Amino acid sequence: MSAPVTLHLRAESKPLEHRSALTPTTAKQLADAGFNLVIEKSTQRVFSDAEFEAVGLPLVEEFSWPDAPKDQIIIGLKELPEESFPLVHEHIQFAHCYKDQGGWKDVLSRYHNGNGTLYDIEFLQDANGRRVAAFGFYAGFAGAAIGLLDWAWKLTHDTPLPAVDWYPNEDALITDVKKSIAEAVEKTGAKLPTALVIGALGRCGSGALDLFRKAGIPEENLTKWDIAETSKGGPFQEIIQSDIFINCIYLSSKIPPFVTLETLNDPNRKLTTIVDVSADTTNVNNPIPVYTVATTFTEPTVPVQVKNGPKISVCSIDHLPSLLPREASETFSAALLPSLLELPNRNSARVWKEAKDLYDHHVSRL
Secondary structure: OOOOOEEEEOOOOOOOOOOOOOOHHHHHHHHHOOOEEEEEOOOOOOOOHHHHHOOOOOEEOOOOHHHOOOOOEEEOOOOOOOOOOOOOOEEEEOOOOOOOOOOHHHHHHHHHHOOOEEEEHHHOEOOOOOEOOOOHHHHHHHHHHHHHHHHHHHHHOOOOOOOOOOOOOHHHHHHHHHHHHHHHHHHHOOOOOOEEEEOOOOHHHHHHHHHHHHOOOOHHHEEEEOHHHHOOOOOOHHHHOOOEEEEOOOOOOOOOOOOOHHHHOOOOOOOOEEEEOOOOOOOOOOOOOOOOOOOOOOOOOEEOOOOOOOOOEEEOOOOHHHHOHHHHHHHHHHHHHHHHOOHHHOOOOHHHHHHHHHHHHHHOOO
16 A cells, blocks of 8 residues: 555534444454544444554544545544534545435535545445445334334324433344334234335345344235336326335335325324335425424434324434444444445545546536
8 A cells, every 4th residue: 555544534413413434344354454543522422432442443532534634534424513614625425416405515615615525435436336334224123123113102192202312132122012012012903014125125125024023013014016027107006005114115206106195084094104224305206205304312203294084193203323322333334344444545445436427527517
């Protein structure tokens, strides 16, 4: 490796975001490969400062990245705080500004105005056009868990699902979900729910189905759809005849809606819980145009205003994998590692060059 690359792991500022782009394991592997690592202290990251110190990595103060030397590459996960100062560094993160999301021009202008660069993790792709690293599996896994928690809660309560908190591991989450289902079924005599998953063949859909199975939902209660089933165009009656609907698609263009307020007002509707794992809440092409509010772990669902049928709500948390931050981070960071190792040659390495070209393309749209 020629000139060493310095990666500055910034602390996440999004509330309740406990994941990390680098873990002590992957950061140590990068250091062993000749990278310089700078780790910001963090008050909310699932990995403690001591875990990074234990593998010999230097710590700097939380949120100190704006003052870091310009040649450092800043790596993080979620969007930066809404500020106006220009961004002078190269940034690796999810920026959510390439699909005309609300405020995309303001976000992208900060990089352009500071002569910085954005390498959006969502668009780092391998030679086959598949994302090199994604949280999709655990997004679907966590989304299905909240879907079941919401379904069970509705059976015995008139109030919205209360706040949910992150879990130390997968087993603890599954235990909690099973307990909620068992209590609701015992109190009401209800049958186990049915669920329809769109995007079932992808990482996200696979995660949702894995959670359903581990939570004890029988296979015959699970409907698995992908492009073949949705190609005829919605809205779909099958969705409203399921108890839970999980949307796991990757939205890249305008498609007919999967559900509408009109279909949800069917008096014979069974559907009570929608989990929009894709969370394209502000996207004008959102195929679930029945809500406008991005939900959070503090308020995990938002009600849909319907006149007929049972109460129905939407979960649209855009950082669902943070429900299981340790496992989600380890899996994601390990998948990202091979691409990070190519950063010294980022001007020619295909994955980084394509990401830079994509950034330049979207800057040209400003």
